[in-house]
Amino acid sequence: MTTSTPTRAAVTEPDRRLPALGGFAPGALGIELRRVLRNRRTLAFTLIMPGVFFLIFGLPQGGQSLDNGRPVTAYIMISLAVYAAMVATTSVGGAVATERALGWSRQLRLTPLRPAAYVATKLITAMSLGLLAVVIEFLVGAVAGVRVPAYVWLLSGLAAWVGSLVFAAFGLFIGYLAPAENVMQIIGPVLAVLAMFGGLFVPVEVLPDVLQQVAKFTPVYGMGVLARAPLTGDGVSLAAVANLVVWALLFGVGAARLFRRDTARV
Amino acid sequence: MTSTHPAVELDGLTKSFGAVTAVDGLSLRVQPGEVVAFLGPNGAGKTTTIDMLLGLSRPDRGTVRVLGGTPDDAVARGRVAAVLQTGGLLKDLTVGETVRMTAHFYRHTRPAAEVLERAGITDIADRVVGRCSGGQQQRLRFALALLPDPDLMVLDEPTTGMDVEGRRDFWQALRRDARRGRTVIFATHYLDEADAYADRIVLVRQGRIVADGTTAEIKNLAAGRTVRATLPGADQAALAALPGVDAVEVRGDSVLVRTGDSDAIARHLLTRTAARDVEITSRNLEDAFLALTTAQTGA
Numbered sequence A: 001m002t003t004s005t006p007t008r009a010a011v012t013e014p015d016r017r018l019p020a021l022g023g024f025a026p027g028a029l030g031i032e033l034r035r036v037l038r039n040r041r042t043l044a045f046t047l048i049m050p051g052v053f054f055l056i057f058g059l060p061q062g063g064q065s066l067d068n069g070r071p072v073t074a075y076i077m078i079s080l081a082v083y084a085a086m087v088a089t090t091s092v093g094g095a096v097a098t099e100r101a102l103g104w105s106r107q108l109r110l111t112p113l114r115p116a117a118y119v120a121t122k123l124i125t126a127m128s129l130g131l132l133a134v135v136i137e138f139l140v141g142a143v144a145g146v147r148v149p150a151y152v153w154l155l156s157g158l159a160a161w162v163g164s165l166v167f168a169a170f171g172l173f174i175g176y177l178a179p180a181e182n183v184m185q186i187i188g189p190v191l192a193v194l195a196m197f198g199g200l201f202v203p204v205e206v207l208p209d210v211l212q213q214v215a216k217f218t219p220v221y222g223m224g225v226l227a228r229a230p231l232t233g234d235g236v237s238l239a240a241v242a243n244l245v246v247w248a249l250l251f252g253v254g255a256a257r258l259f260r261r262d263t264a265r266v
Numbered sequence B: 001m002t003s004t005h006p007a008v009e010l011d012g013l014t015k016s017f018g019a020v021t022a023v024d025g026l027s028l029r030v031q032p033g034e035v036v037a038f039l040g041p042n043g044a045g046k047t048t049t050i051d052m053l054l055g056l057s058r059p060d061r062g063t064v065r066v067l068g069g070t071p072d073d074a075v076a077r078g079r080v081a082a083v084l085q086t087g088g089l090l091k092d093l094t095v096g097e098t099v100r101m102t103a104h105f106y107r108h109t110r111p112a113a114e115v116l117e118r119a120g121i122t123d124i125a126d127r128v129v130g131r132c133s134g135g136q137q138q139r140l141r142f143a144l145a146l147l148p149d150p151d152l153m154v155l156d157e158p159t160t161g162m163d164v165e166g167r168r169d170f171w172q173a174l175r176r177d178a179r180r181g182r183t184v185i186f187a188t189h190y191l192d193e194a195d196a197y198a199d200r201i202v203l204v205r206q207g208r209i210v211a212d213g214t215t216a217e218i219k220n221l222a223a224g225r226t227v228r229a230t231l232p233g234a235d236q237a238a239l240a241a242l243p244g245v246d247a248v249e250v251r252g253d254s255v256l257v258r259t260g261d262s263d264a265i266a267r268h269l270l271t272r273t274a275a276r277d278v279e280i281t282s283r284n285l286e287d288a289f290l291a292l293t294t295a296q297t298g299a
């Protein structure tokens, strides 16, 4: 047979090629971002609360200085920026739990979207919200009169933001661990405790000695030290870098394993 | 190229959950353009079969071919789309956003406005999904399935939870949309839906196909009558050999003959045998359905 089938030719055949990048698309990312920014709870906990914390706990320290003469308010602002970024990235990663509980993941499996493209969308959304959280905290600080050299704004902001990748992975890890709709209500308090150990609410040095030792091994410690280093001028200890790297690996590998288990066809 | 492959080829499909064999050696071939109803009671294995057909779960044994390839490939190319019985939507997206977001995952789709229109939900495009009724959400799932303009559409009890009018509207929307040559497979409990919208009915019970035919053939199964009589020591084989007899069942002293010619059978029983208490009852599609899909105790 050399002739084409006339009945099919009459109907225009849709384009049946596979999507590029496993279905990853900026358009979908845009909708996802808007969706996150519409969520009042997310906004309250990641963009508003840390700023309010600064006004309540940071401003009263105005006029006080660190050992190197830099303002204490900057120390508090940077710590809260780290906190804001970690809550932001965790909440986006953790949303995977909600989507699995709702059955949206099952719906997605009926589309060309590859699981890796889905995770990439989540990570980019998480990091976008994390960046926004850092920027807003810094804006609140700047408007309230925090003054530090430009390189401190830049490096501390960058460290807070990049460090929060650990928590994007943590969020995904929890998201694939527990398909629950209200997962953030459970993680929220956990994050607060971790932030405490990471010296984000009070300097680690004021904790009892034993807790100080424990704190060095908790996941916020490394990113806290790194984010404040440009301000304090303290050298970046190997322990802090190791802390960040090890936790990033642990959560990253954990999330990847659970993710593979989840997408394995049963 | 595409038209030479069956739309669906299931071969010896088996799937167990612990001790429950949900699908038990099921084989089925559906040709392009067929509209097939998958009819069966709760727990018959319809959803389990559809999950394997779509690549959402793997069979323990047997093979699945969809449009000549694997289910995953057919899904990724938008050649197959489905409206699932379970499978959630994001409550905080609007109807329109859900459609547009899903459209981004494909290489090419029909315009979002067009599928909204075809699914009859244009007027609620700006509504948040969480505030849509069950029927509206089901139409949204349908709109999502229309996006890739699939060659094969699979629907698992798409009208569950809809009122009579909603069901009618839904099927009308599906019909209006039916692109020439699109294959449709739908699972349902409703005989009238199968009757009204399918060319072919596949009856499943306990993971197996118990009847498969055109709607007319399945109705014919039901068109006959049952002649019941008291006849101790009935000769089952002799009765079964009579013209027009579909099936003979002996239960103790009773004999039940399913037949298309009840008069002849009654006459035969009364004149040639010692039968008494002869009763003739007609069966409808509902009876056939029940007879075929209800577990026979002690069979």
Ligand SMILES: Nc1ncnc2c1ncn2[C@@H]1O[C@H](COP(=O)(O)OP(=O)(O)OP(=O)(O)O)[C@@H](O)[C@H]1O
Pocket (backbone or CB within 6 Å): B017, B020, B021, B022, B040, B041, B042, B043, B044, B045, B046, B047, B048, B049, B085, B189
């Ligand atoms: N994930 C599972 N774990 C255990 N048992 C299961 C699972 N999925 C299905 N089953 C069992 O397999 C059998 C077939 O279920 P299935 O959902 O395929 O039936 P169905 O025909 O779709 O029924 P319904 O009309 O109620 O939707 C049932 O006995 C069910 O309890």
Ligand SMILES: [Mg+2]
Pocket (backbone or CB within 6 Å): B046, B047, B048, B085, B156
């Ligand atoms: Mg089902």
